[in-house]
Amino acid sequence: MPAGVVDAAAKGVRLDRHAAGASSLLLRRASGGNKQLLVSASSHLLFRATVLATLALVLLFAVHYPSLLSHSFTLSSSSSSASPSSSSRRSSHRSLLGRSGGPSSSSSSSYSGAAWEREIRRSATPRRADGLSVLVTGAAGFVGFHCSLALRARGDGVVGLDNFNSYYDPTLKRARQRLLASRGVSVLDADINDGALLHRLLSTAPFTHVLHLAAQAGVRHAMRDPQAYVSSNVAGLVSVLEAAAARGPHAHYQQPAVVWASSSSVYGLNKESPFSEDHRTDRPASLYAATKKAGEAIAHAYNHIYGLSITGLRFFTVYGPWGRPDMAYFSFARSIVAGDPITLFRDARRDFTYIDDVVRGCLGALDTAGKSTGSSGGRKKSGPAPLRVYNLGNTSPVAVTRMVAVLEKLLGKKANKRVVTMPSNGDVPFTHANVTHAARDFGYRPTTSLEEGLRHFVDWFVQYYKIDIKGGGNNVLAAGKTGKKKSMAMSSAS
Numbered sequence: 001m002p003a004g005v006v007d008a009a010a011k012g013v014r015l016d017r018h019a020a021g022a023s024s025l026l027l028r029r030a031s032g033g034n035k036q037l038l039v040s041a042s043s044h045l046l047f048r049a050t051v052l053a054t055l056a057l058v059l060l061f062a063v064h065y066p067s068l069l070s071h072s073f074t075l076s077s078s079s080s081s082a083s084p085s086s087s088s089r090r091s092s093h094r095s096l097l098g099r100s101g102g103p104s105s106s107s108s109s110s111y112s113g114a115a116w117e118r119e120i121r122r123s124a125t126p127r128r129a130d131g132l133s134v135l136v137t138g139a140a141g142f143v144g145f146h147c148s149l150a151l152r153a154r155g156d157g158v159v160g161l162d163n164f165n166s167y168y169d170p171t172l173k174r175a176r177q178r179l180l181a182s183r184g185v186s187v188l189d190a191d192i193n194d195g196a197l198l199h200r201l202l203s204t205a206p207f208t209h210v211l212h213l214a215a216q217a218g219v220r221h222a223m224r225d226p227q228a229y230v231s232s233n234v235a236g237l238v239s240v241l242e243a244a245a246a247r248g249p250h251a252h253y254q255q256p257a258v259v260w261a262s263s264s265s266v267y268g269l270n271k272e273s274p275f276s277e278d279h280r281t282d283r284p285a286s287l288y289a290a291t292k293k294a295g296e297a298i299a300h301a302y303n304h305i306y307g308l309s310i311t312g313l314r315f316f317t318v319y320g321p322w323g324r325p326d327m328a329y330f331s332f333a334r335s336i337v338a339g340d341p342i343t344l345f346r347d348a349r350r351d352f353t354y355i356d357d358v359v360r361g362c363l364g365a366l367d368t369a370g371k372s373t374g375s376s377g378g379r380k381k382s383g384p385a386p387l388r389v390y391n392l393g394n395t396s397p398v399a400v401t402r403m404v405a406v407l408e409k410l411l412g413k414k415a416n417k418r419v420v421t422m423p424s425n426g427d428v429p430f431t432h433a434n435v436t437h438a439a440r441d442f443g444y445r446p447t448t449s450l451e452e453g454l455r456h457f458v459d460w461f462v463q464y465y466k467i468d469i470k471g472g473g474n475n476v477l478a479a480g481k482t483g484k485k486k487s488m489a490m491s492s493a494s
């Protein structure tokens, strides 16, 4: 190409950048009498026309499919939240307080799309007239699993959410998830601190209730991993209440009522017995208890500001089939079978409460929750909403030594016991529930004795882990080595 043409072509490009319109550019180039310049200008014109046409198409798409576009916006900001102001707040929760290992960040982007939304709506849809539609957090946990099953069995819609963390054996949580799936309940792998996903879930189906049971449990473990308690029980609760409050008459759906798990541990150093909801709860003995107490204060604020209907349930040492391997009755059963020593804290007594009784209490609390009253997109309440707290206990404390004696009988094997003074690790010597409020408001009446409840637990335990208790329980260990039986290695802490 002659230098003059290169020069002219370069000039053409400069002209192309600075000319006011494509036609004047074409004229100038044409007046130069150079055909190559004309071709170059034409291609630029073509390029511009293509860009314009693409923009027009995008505009057309946006007008016809706004939900899909907003979806992709949410996805692109999925590691935080839909609203810019809250996004930095939520992501800082995760970076400062969040535990690693939660699959939430990846789940946020994978849980989207038309097929996903259809699945959420299917799982959330009740199968009976006036049935509830409940988002259950911690659905692969002990109480969440049983409540989800019970809700589904009576025809309510249920969608579960769980982060499947490794505080205790996640394979047990996966087994619960599979069982729930077989009953038509979807349980998502997601963390409650994933505010964007919570917002998306609550915008996808008209949930009437949130049963918030996801939490960092375990009284004594709080000394080993304090941040996990703040992340789940404080930041996580706020994340759930934020998402629930954001629903309102001007949002897509109404605000759901929230029922959540508090704990008997809030009574802390209280000496009055049985524990009544009217007693002092300002002296927690552990960080676990302090985070549950903080949760009750947070619930008060969200009820007060946003008109969220909130019910806190103070669970008393819940036990039973599909239970938590970190709890004493479960780990003692495992140790008895394995012939390992167990350590008993002298004089410890608990108001052990059987899971079926607690599930009835949870469903009663959901059924009587009363509506949230938030308006203006959940930012203001139109009137007062219910704020409730109830004990869900068994009303008959039992010594831990007695609990072990029952286990020994059921397992047909003596425990190798070591009795020590209760260490100063956040534990409290006794619990005892007064449940008159729950009885009055939703007919809560625990009916299961420790003997009966532990029998159900041991039946499940030996069957689930394929233990031959006639052989003194030792068979499971031999079988475990072959890899044919379910693992008995239950991680007590992450």
Ligand SMILES: O=C(O)[C@H]1O[C@H](OP(=O)(O)OP(=O)(O)OC[C@H]2O[C@@H](n3ccc(=O)[nH]c3=O)[C@H](O)[C@@H]2O)[C@H](O)[C@@H](O)[C@H]1O
Residues within 6 Å of the ligand: 217, 218, 219, 262, 263, 264, 265, 315, 316, 317, 318, 326, 327, 328, 329, 343, 344, 345, 346, 348, 349, 350, 400, 427, 429
């Ligand atoms: O009601 C609650 O809100 C809490 O209940 C449960 O806490 P706890 O009542 O402490 O249950 P759990 O650990 O099974 O110990 C049972 C008994 O065994 C005694 N205990 C325990 C361990 C041990 O090695 N030795 C021992 O004697 C111990 O002293 C106690 O007397 C839940 O874990 C907790 O998440 C929360 O939900």
